[in-house]
Amino acid sequence: MILSPAERSYLYDSLSVQPPVRPDARSAHQFRPIEASCSFLPNSNGSSRVRLSDGGEAIVSVKTQVVLTKNESSLISIDVDINKERDDSNFIKNLISSLESILLKKFPIEKLKLTERYSFKVYIDCFILSHNSYPLGLLSLCIYLALKSTRLPLLTSTVNDREIEEQPTFNDDWEASKKLFEPSEHQDDPPLLFVVGIIGNNVFIDPSNEEEEVSENGLIVGFANGEIVPPVQSTNLSNRDSKGISPKHILKAYSMVRNCGKEVVKALNTVVSSDDDVFTSIY
Amino acid sequence: MDVISIIRPKVTGYDEEDSDVEMSDVEVNLDKDSGLKTDVVTPGELVTDDPIWMRGHGTYFLNEKTYSAVAGSILKVNRLLSVIPLRGRYQPETGDHIIGRIKEVGHKRWKVDIGGKQDAVLMLGSVNLPGGVLRRKSESDELQMRNFLKEGDLLNAEVQSLFQDGAASLHTRSLKYGKLRNGYFVKVPSSLIVRSKNHSHQLPGNISIILGVNGYIWISKNVSSNFDSTNSKTNKHEAKLVNHGKEYNPGQGTLSIPKLEESSWEIYSDKNDPDISESIRSTIARYVNCIKCLSHCEIGITEQRIVTAYEASMAYENAGSLIDVEVMENIGSDVINGEKMRGNG
Amino acid sequence: MPKGIDVSNVAKDFELESLKQGLRLDGRKLNEFRDVEINIGNSYGSVDVKLGKTRIAVRISAEIVAPFEDRPFEGLFMINTEISPMASAMFESGRQSDEEILISRLIEKAVRRSNALDLESLCIIAGEKCWSIRADIHYLDYDGNFADISCIGVLCALLHFKKPDITINEHQEIIVHPINERVPVPLSILHIPICVTFAFFNPNDVEENIKGDSNAELIVVDPTMGEELLAYGSLTLTMNKNRELVQISKAGGLSIDAMVIMDCSNLAYEIACRITDQIREAIKADDAKRAEKRLEIRL
Amino acid sequence: MSSGGSDELIYEAKLSVLNRVDGSAQLSISSRKDLDEGELGIICSITGPIESKARQESPQQSNLEISVMPHIGVASTREKLLEYKLKLVLDRVIDSFEYPRQLIQIVLQILNKPNYEDDTTIGSDDMNDFFSLNDLNGCLISTYLALIDSGISMKSSFLSSCCIINSNNQLTTDFNKNDLINSKSAHLIVYDLRNGKCNNLIYSESIGEFDEQIFFKNVLDKCKKEIENLNTKVIKNCITEKFKNDYIWKA
């Protein structure tokens, strides 16, 4: 992303004014419009697709496998793949580590336990078709939708198979499957990660490609059931020299993420409930 | 306090009925005088087997049969037949007023990205150099090319000529061309820009806009142009304030030669005016959203339509809401209806 | 085309013109396959094959290994088709060029996937021990059409190869009897696939080929390197003597009428039969020579 | 095809066997002891001097890209070692200042090895070293022939010979596989030649236990004799045969 010095200084000045004038006139806590749909991959337990207005698009599929609990180090495995990019680049490793740091802690592990000896292993495969800005926010929204739309087959064999050696069997009627994240009971929702850009003493959410290029620093803030949760990391969104982060920035970012996080969760849940089970074509 | 709007992907512009309807031979409406199809033609389709037509872009021929090579509409200009593709990259024509971004500094030339099939070329010989029009080129110019234009710089220029393979050669040998500053850059598909005589306009709210024919648009603060006599006093004041006494600024009209010399390094300066007010910035942002509305609804972009869209967008006090898809579509329909009512649509 | 392989336009026009009149630079007719020269080395499964100037050497070797878990009853069979810069400067030792990938996939489909070699017969102890046959193709000299010569070479070597006889004693150990003690055992070959490659040339321009219905495309069997550089596409048909198509691979290039492809396949069948007989005779002649030599030693 | 040598090894050499490369030679060495043991067959191709790839260039000299391909299986560390030793010798011999910034590509393909069927049963590694010594000898001679065929300028001619000291301390260059297996030591000697005579020693490698005196006195002489005999009988008429039909118009 190359900007001319004139553009760069224009953007920098516009964004450092209080309140920041963003190039597309968004307010500091406003997201870019998103096009999203879920459960469109027939052979995955849960799937979702999210597309941003700047052309960034991600597809996430959640698949489960019955495994022996004892020989599995972790029951959740996350894998990110970016179209036309080498899959061992550090960019991808950082994405995976940020996602893992939040998902592994905030995951209803007890839902995955099937019987004493067997449990579900969840494979979250993310595929980024194209991205202009830093794709972590896009990915986290997409994973949220995929997890909410994941359905696990109902166990029909006995639960305590400690003594009698028995492979778990399932009811193969798809309707009978139960959701990983039941909307009804007061169970909490999957976590989210938000990217916040920082310029001067302004903080703004969901930075676009140009805003990232001009921003002095960036923050990744975790959010789950209305609260700020770790990880909270600073990341340099542009490869130019970055300025330090003051506690003021962090507090501002916290308050912004806290209140717009609730809105985002509400909006995401409406998407999940609206097209629950129809495998429509997505384009 | 709307934070986020998530919509379900509806397949744009398709009625949902099953697309497998048997391909009935839908009646083909023909253009009255030339007898050519007015509907879309697709690659490999026989356009005409009448040998009088000369074959232009987007077609190929075998003995006397002419076939279309792209999916698009047929265009006939006194016996030259060509097919214009619905979508495609910008095809430069001589005399086009375009905006480009410097991609590479080469030997006595710059490579400029204009969103076309190939990068355009800007020769060192076809730019205004500091010190006015009369100065001769010297080796020192070749050495300090980067002080004039470097990678990433935006400039507006005119297509001087075309190379044999279709690449464009640009020139900025007039005062209205040069480096762009004090504004923001937007990109739209080049097929949406309606060609007209003049592509740089002044818009209400003290904004000037350059509609590059290649779909690159520059919206900037209206810097003291003395053609616009109404607020010339304020502009002059601003210009004086800004240029610490030097009169000259790009896009400014005629000036005596000596003044041109000592202040001409200004035309390649990278610094914006220091005091671009907040209202100017939010007006520019609103115009950016209006242009994105027009592009989203695939409406041809003209100065008149941008102003109509801008006025229609005033209904939404917070310009940020203009980025939502439904709002875009209402603005688009307002523009079209507005035009139909005025009858010059 | 690196390293001076590109052909001047004048040479190209000359060759195209001569093809139009049905003449090829090496004097062959358009549908004439170069004569195949097979000479068999002194150890089993070592064969050198020449097709005009194109030349390869094939070596078969056998080892006893453990089979794959998901296929306990089958032995292993692997073909190595690495082309070194010895064949021609356009092949690099490291990176695999497009031609190399196509050739190795083609041989894979023609010989391995069509199980010309019966893998079950390679099994010694199900799930534990089986024979792993390995065919190494060394490309020595390139003058076009590596596909056909590789297929002929591998088949001929497989037919000729004999693996040492083995017995399994009571506590499941395998004793390998050296060749001079026990007569070695040949491999069980189910069918002999023969590849025949055609190259296409476009006498007139592309529009005629796509829109015109003159079907004037020129088709040439067993192209040399010069012809391959000039061709606009190629078709490789693999067939065995009992009129069975093993694989067809036409990777784009000039589009050819379906009827013309049918004629090609019939012509390919005749050529395949002729080459199959030639291979069988070569093997028979070598067996006779070995038998008579064994007699001499015994006298 | 020219061959020769009474009690020594049988050499068969032929030049210009390949036509896509600048220089090529095919060599086969078989021991006289038992004929049906098969021969050590090597074919060597040289392409060069050609434009070298970007990262391989060296400003004043040409650089060498040597690859040795085994007759079965894929190239392993054993072949890498052979390539390294070949490079040591060839750097000394090829006039690399003549072709600056260019590449000379040498590919050696081992076609046959003496009854290689039971190659897999050789077992211990040091046996392998004995065999690779023999292979190196074949590679050196075939590379020399290919260099002559390719017309790449050389500082001097060179030839190599390999001899063993068997269990009852006899020195011989004509050995078959079993002799090699139960020999006490094996030696590879490479001499450069000045008008047909061995001049100075370029490279020598020995494996196994042997007495110093025997090495300096007998082994070197034996190899010298073998090299000179190889040169006069095999190399000379192999080259004359090649150039014979070049001057066909002269006769």
Next chain:
Amino acid sequence: MEVYSPEGLRADGRRWNEVRNFKCHINTHQNSSDGSSYVEMGNTKVVCLVSGPMESPSSGRKPNSSSNLTVSISMPSFVSNSRKKFKKNDKRIQELCIFLVKTFEQIVIMKNYPRTIISISIVVLSQDGGLLPSCVNAITLALIDAGISMYDYVSSINVGLYDTTPLLDLNHLEENDLSFLTLGVVGKSEKISLLLLEDKLSLDNLEKLLAIGIVGCHRIRDIMDQEIRRHGNLRLSKITNK
């Protein structure tokens, strides 16, 4: 579950000459590519993004006169239910890419785009047989959407043989059981540009399969053509009121 019942019904209820539900859309990714398309043949879903003709980075060094075409196929790991990771240099995928490049090098009018590159990237969303045909059809649509000049459509389909009756447009199960061939036909002609057979088939049945395949390809071409015309006319009507 036999593949073809005596009454002439296949496992998924189709007749021998019925094509699976073929859905295609163009211009699905305006802002991330010059031309884009989405094709669904039954449960095989493929997205194709074309960017180009654009400046080729190496144009300076080797001034090749014609533009060159690159195709890359990426298979996310959720495509096959065995979730095995397709490592990049998987031979089969490389072969498919070479097939696609050679097919479209003849169809795209390369001489109009000297010293530029056209880069085609295919993303497979789900795979249920007929991968190569859906890739060919998706590329044809995406190239047309990008306004790149081509001589004609290339439509493609696979045809299998159940002892003597040919079956059109096989899904994954049928591909595993039967020997089948994939063919690509240029426009409405009888000319075959792409032909791939990977299992045993007797020579006498070849002609029958080719004939059925060509008819199938023409039908696919008509559906694609209809979609392009609908999309084009819709856009034309919008623009003409400019």
